[in-house]
Amino acid sequence: MVTVERGNEPFGHAGQTAKICKKCGEKIGYLARLSPSIERSYGFTEPVYVFEVNLSALGEGAKPEYLPASPFPAAFRDISMLAPADASHDDVIAEIRALAISGDAVLDSVKLFDVYSGKGIPEGRRSMAFSLCYRASNRTLSDDEVDKIHNSIRDALTQKGYNMR
Numbered sequence: 001m002v003t004v005e006r007g008n009e010p011f012g013h014a015g016q017t018a019k020i021c022k023k024c025g026e027k028i029g030y031l032a033r034l035s036p037s038i039e040r041s042y043g044f045t046e047p048v049y050v051f052e053v054n055l056s057a058l059g060e061g062a063k064p065e066y067l068p069a070s071p072f073p074a075a076f077r078d079i080s081m082l083a084p085a086d087a088s089h090d091d092v093i094a095e096i097r098a099l100a101i102s103g104d105a106v107l108d109s110v111k112l113f114d115v116y117s118g119k120g121i122p123e124g125r126r127s128m129a130f131s132l133c134y135r136a137s138n139r140t141l142s143d144d145e146v147d148k149i150h151n152s153i154r155d156a157l158t159q160k161g162y163n164m165r
Contacts, residue, residue, distance in 0.1 A: 034050060089128060109132075
């Protein structure tokens with residue numbers, strides 16, 4: 001299993017570089033947009049993206065595990081918040097997942113879909129918006145059940161210092 005984290009390759013465009021790491025934190029590659037000066041030096045008129053991954057570092061025997069699609073529908077809710085500017089979206093997702101444990105209702109996925117900092121956002125903060133997908137493994141969840149779990153996550157995030165929008 002790997003993670004993708006904010007990176008800093010010397011040839012990469014600032015803010016558009018990521019490192020690929022094993023779960024243990026060992027860097028095994030990168031993804032990056034080339035810096036504009038390098039793009040210009042080669043005569044490129046469009047952005048150029050590069051990547052490198054040491055596949056042998058992933059080891060052998062790692063086979064993907066496929067699960068059958070659930071016969072029960074998902075319920076989606078969004079959360080938008082003001083977070084500290086240095087908070088990574090992975091950390092916020094981990095906090096959301098930790099808060100979502102409730103009976104047989106499962107937080108199936110959390111996806112970041114918007115980040116904004118600038119006019120209207122206090123200095124040292126940024127707006128982050130996530131889409132949350134809820135699904136039970138054995139039945140269809142009611143809107144009331146999903147709303148109860150979702151609101152408890154929002155309340156807990158507020159107590160942790162995030163400002164809900």
